[in-house]
Amino acid sequence: xxxxxxxxxxxxxxxxxxxxxxxxxxxxxxxxxxxxxxxxxxxxxxxxxxxxxxxxxxxxxxxxxxxxxxxxxxxxxxxxxxxxxxxxxxxxxxxxxxxxxxxxxxxxxxxxxxx
Amino acid sequence: xxxxxxxxxxxxxxxxxxxxxxxxxxxxxxxxxxxxxxxxxxxxxxxxxxxxxxxxxxxxxxxxxxxxxxxxxxxxxxxxxxxxxxxxxxxxxxxxxxxxxxxxxxxxxxxx
Numbered sequence: 001x002x003x004x005x006x007x008x009x010x011x012x013x014x015x016x017x018x019x020x021x022x023x024x025x026x027x028x029x030x031x032x033x034x035x036x037x038x039x040x041x042x043x044x045x046x047x048x049x050x051x052x053x054x055x056x057x058x059x060x061x062x063x064x065x066x067x068x069x070x071x072x073x074x075x076x077x078x079x080x081x082x083x084x085x086x087x088x089x090x091x092x093x094x095x096x097x098x099x100x101x102x103x104x105x106x107x108x109x110x111x112x113x114x115x
Numbered sequence: 116x117x118x119x120x121x122x123x124x125x126x127x128x129x130x131x132x133x134x135x136x137x138x139x140x141x142x143x144x145x146x147x148x149x150x151x152x153x154x155x156x157x158x159x160x161x162x163x164x165x166x167x168x169x170x171x172x173x174x175x176x177x178x179x180x181x182x183x184x185x186x187x188x189x190x191x192x193x194x195x196x197x198x199x200x201x202x203x204x205x206x207x208x209x210x211x212x213x214x215x216x217x218x219x220x221x222x223x224x225x226x227x
Contacts, residue, residue, distance in 0.1 A: 046215070
């Protein structure tokens with residue numbers, strides 16, 4: 001069945017460095033993917049919509065220069081956290097609809113710890 | 116934009132009792148309302164969903180009701196079991212059914 005895979009599942013990086021998280025749709029093409037962030041004991045907050053072949057759409061309050069999104073192909077979206085700081089430590093998770101208005105699949109999520 | 120409110124934030128019930136979690140949404144164009152169960156550090160698991168052309172949907176012990184006029188939808192779990200203990204999130208989609216806005220979540224504890 002349709003699956004969304006995310007990598008890495010856990011990453012630790014030093015403050016000031018950048019880290020890239022990949023989100024892949026397996027068995028289906030995703031022209032749109034979504035990136036969420038979840039702090040401990042909180043809900044999933046939508047960060048941005050990743051669009052294949054065009055710029056991502058960011059939610060209010062999300063810094064587009066800090067959270068770079070690239071939708072390089074119909075099966076891959078990447079989120080790069082640039083100049084990471086400890087407050088960026090969070091659970092990042094992506095999702096992709098099988099097709100517009102269809103079942104939405106989530107990746108496994110990525111734990112980012114910035115030290 | 117869409118705003119989803121979820122209540123209660125925590126819910127404790129005795130094993131075998133029913134649990135009800137309620138959500139309201141703001142965007143009348145929303146047409147897809149899923150409910151997720153999430154374990155710590157893992158992806159949300161879809162447990163049931165409903166689309167705007169349906170008022171109620173049931174799957175064994177779990178049911179969801181939708182009132183489009185009032186813009187609210189509810190999750191009902193009957194005959195609760197300890198393994199139902201988890202965090203539950205409601206969500207509402209954009210008009211295309213793709214982008215989800217989540218409620219704040221409900222911690223459900225089922226006491227045996």
